[in-house]
Amino acid sequence: MENKSPIIEIKGLYKSFGKDKDVLKGVNIHVKKGENLVILGKSGSGKSITIKCLVRLVEADRGEIKVFGTDLSKLDNDELNVIRLRIGFLFQNGALYDSMTVRENLGFPLQRHRAEFTESQVNLAIEETLESVGLSEAIDKMPSELSGGMRKRVGLARTLILKPEILLYDEPTTGLDTITSREISELIISIQKKYKTTSIIITHDMACAKFTSNRIVILRDGLVYTEGTYETLEKSEDEWVRSFFI
């Protein structure tokens, strides 16, 4: 695992909103295949922006982003979509489509990108994926009927259904109770084992970080402040870094 070439390479990433609002000022991050990278940082430090740049939801001002060895900035829309399909993105609150049931939410990407599937194949894939996040009973519910934890699981199932190679989690445990948070963290690990994915996890939840991370990156003032394993950073001499682990 350690010797493999990086599957995600971010070099000198700059992003600003307006003149005085420089959010990212040259971020460098590498993620190897099969790795679980946790990104820490204060609220508004640009963590979400960083992973949105990975799927070009946000266009970087400067810098190089390579995913699967391809430079994203040089791709046209169709080529980009091919890359996007290999990446799963779990949004903060699941981002379920309000007007659709859970089944339709999961079926929607399938129907687009697996047009060759028969109806029974579609149903099988939906049921299977829902089972892997432990929500088989919610299949015909509307998103508004689901709790926060369930929404996140359904959101995760929706990204998993296309069998992505990279998973990006934006605060997967925020707003959940400790027990549910723990369940989600376990889910992340079990999925990583089952689907053999590489993950980037943004979180403020240190229990989750401890449970899921192979490596941690801490952002500060638009730059990577420090990086290391959970254990090394916990014992860091820097007081600011240690303040995360209290």
Add this chain to the structure above:
Amino acid sequence: MVIEIKNTFDGIGEFVLFIFRFFKELFKPPLELREFVKQCYVIGYKSLPLVAITGFIMGLVLTLQSRPTLAEFGAESWLPGMVALSLIREIAPVITALICAGKVSSGIGAELGSMKVTEQIDAMEVSAINPFKYLVVTRILASTLMIPLLVVFADGIGILGGFVGYNIHSELNIVRYNSLVFETLGFVDIFPATIKTFFFGFFIGTIGCFMGFTASNGTESVGKAANSAVVYASLAIFIIDMLAVQLTDLIF
């Protein structure tokens, strides 16, 4: 002050680009047919009761209000034709469009705004589904086609309302009423008004989508999107109406 003016023009520019993008995406296959049909249902069929009630009341009120003046000249027999004419040319299109600005445009604004805020649009984009095609093109198209249809209903029901209003004070059977209406109507009254409604529909859809689709993150922006959708759509309706009248005057 200068910044405000600049921002206004910036907004207009963004809106124009949005329209360009609509036409670009419109002719790029495939069309999201299922979503389009669903939006036709939501925008058209679901607005019908509201439009029908307003149409009926407009016809009734217009008849009752115009009656005394016409009766003074002994020209009561002109009442059905006059009411039908004002309904078809002006009142039904504008009132229906305004109702739809309130219902459809703000609905689209709020829906897309909340989708934007809860990152549903981003989620679509990330799963390689073009949200502009799926959400915007279908809604604008549905609105462009359904509003004229709603106006047709408003015309018909409004004329019926006029019939009821006429019969409050004097008696006339529906056949004679109809012939009085149709004697007055010409194609000049119908076609420009109908063409106008397509523009109403287009801008109702476009402004709603624009406001929702470009909403900034944060929950309060959903309300803002819905609100500005109504305001700007209503304004657009009056501007289009003015231009249409001038154009019709010029041509006919």
Add this chain to the structure above:
Amino acid sequence: MKKDVGFRWKLGMFVTAGILFFAVTIYFVGKQKNLFGSTFHLKSHFKTVSGLKIGNNVRFSGINIGTVDAIEMISDTSVMVDLIIEKSAQPFIKTDAKVGISSDGLMGEKVLVISPGTFTFKSVKDNDILTSKNAIEMEDLMLSMKKSIDNVALISDNLAQFSYKVNNGDGALSKMISDEQFSSTLQSTLVNLQNSSNEFAKFTESMNSGKGALSKLVTDEKFGKTLDSTMMNLKTGTKGLNETIDAAQNSILLKGYFKKKEKAAKQIEIKKANALKKKNTTIIKSDSTKRLLTPKDSIQ
């Protein structure tokens, strides 16, 4: 995804009803304007169309049967009007039907009215030309109105003069009305007239019943008979005298005397004839000069 079916039929109904309604409206408006349905054309020439416009109604027996399709200037005094008429009205319009322009009410539009022809004539065919009745132009109306107003003015003028003369002049009528002396004279004249007529009455009365000669002349039968026989005697007396003169003419002794008398009478007669001839020629001459002076009269 199968749930879609639930609303689809409602949408279908909505769209179908809307389009159908629109189509029906278009159809009826079109029918009103004769754009659809089977029609045929008629033409007519007018001196003036009095503001008739394309699209105005055409009426036959008070029913709208078509519209004006085209109005075309043919020459400075002729305008051709093309009518589009419902086919169903064709059998009822005869070839001698006349087309006129009138107004639909005081404020109304112009309408073309086809007045029915005679039953015995044939029905019109497509593109037939019907004769037109000239519309009563407002101008014409005004013109004739002006004439009568002028006449009235003239009459009243004369009347004014007449009454002025009556009031201020010296004529008999004026005197009769204004002069007191005249009227008293007139009165005395009338009184005299009455007196004399009274006298006359008495005279005729006495004549009818009286015994005077005049009365007898008029009334007595015997006297009349005597007068008759006297006249008879007088007749026979002159007859006898004539015979005696004839006999005297034929006698040889008196022949020469009578011949002389005859010659003189002849000469006088010739002179008279010559004079008459001269008179005739001058009359003919004056006639011809009269003709030369007034050639119009001779043409008329």
